[in-house]
Amino acid sequence: MYGIDIYNSKNSKITIFINKEKKFSLDIYQISSQDPIEELLNEFRQGQFSTTLTSKEKLRLLNMVRKNRPAFVIGKEPLGKIRGQDIELYLDVERPYPPMLMRPHYPESLETRKEIEKNINELLEMDVISKIGHNEIVEMSTPVLMTWHDGKSRLCAYLRALNNYTKADRYPITRLPHALVKLAKSKYITKMDCMKGFYQNGVKPNSMNFFRIIFHMGTYEYTRMPFGINNAPAHFQRMIDTIFQD
Numbered sequence: 198m199y200g201i202d203i204y205n206s207k208n209s210k211i212t213i214f215i216n217k218e219k220k221f222s223l224d225i226y227q228i229s230s231q232d233p234i235e236e237l238l239n240e241f242r243q244g245q246f247s248t249t250l251t252s253k254e255k256l257r258l259l260n261m262v263r264k265n266r267p268a269f270v271i272g273k274e275p276l277g278k279i280r281g282q283d284i285e286l287y288l289d290v291e292r293p294y295p296p297m298l299m300r301p302h303y304p305e306s307l308e309t310r311k312e313i314e315k316n317i318n319e320l321l322e323m324d325v326i327s328k329i330g331h332n333e334i335v336e337m338s339t340p341v342l343m344t345w346h347d348g349k350s351r352l353c354a355y356l357r358a359l360n361n362y363t364k365a366d367r368y369p370i371t372r373l374p375h376a377l378v379k380l381a382k383s384k385y386i387t388k389m390d391c392m393k394g395f396y397q398n399g400v401k402p403n404s405m406n407f408f409r410i411i412f413h414m415g416t417y418e419y420t421r422m423p424f425g426i427n428n429a430p431a432h433f434q435r436m437i438d439t440i441f442q443d
Contacts, residue, residue, distance in 0.1 A: 270392040276323045276421075277392075282436045283399035284422045284429075286407050287364040297358040298337040302412045309343050313412055316343075316352035325396050329409065329416040338411040354410045356425040368431040371438075395429050398422040398436060 246255055262269065270276060288294075305313065320326045329335065342353045380386060391397055400408060400420055408419035408426075422429055 279397050283401045284432050285401040286404040288362045290362050300340050303340045312350040325421045326417045338409050341410050341412050360427045366428040366431040368435045370434050396421040
């Protein structure tokens, strides 16, 4: 007697043989008492889908999303990283760097300090920044600012001085009219946003020292491409064109 756990079998096929002769086959599918669309919607409850889609079209879309589940970030899941697209920065100046590239941190109120610490911990969890060792030489540092929008705080590196000394990346940005021409005869249009898009690009080791920020907790450096640098849009556009060139 051969036992099979049919309940925990998922979309499998079983063939029965008697005396080495095939008798019949069974196709096993997991059946849920919950509506399949509602079951998928619960998993991707943060997603927004067009109300004009039929139930069949919505189910096909949701199944496609679930099939490619590793490509989507929900909540506080680890942030992805695009391989082979690390940014490298080139400056117009050589060592010793100008004093403008070595700035102290700004005065911070108690409320601002709490928000900075909250944002820094989130960036550490996402592996976007790392702490600089206390014995490591710091040749440049950028102060940070806190901005508020709709009651939520956001940490911003004040990178104006670094941008002034950075060699410009003049890769062309896609123009809206060109994009609309490509969509002219499309039946369905899907919009997907890269989760914290710039942070999905790494930074080459020889450029990390350019992206160092300073505040009351010490000095940290970005291991992912930070928001606020002049070359970020061009670098991101090149990455998109490279990935979707076909």
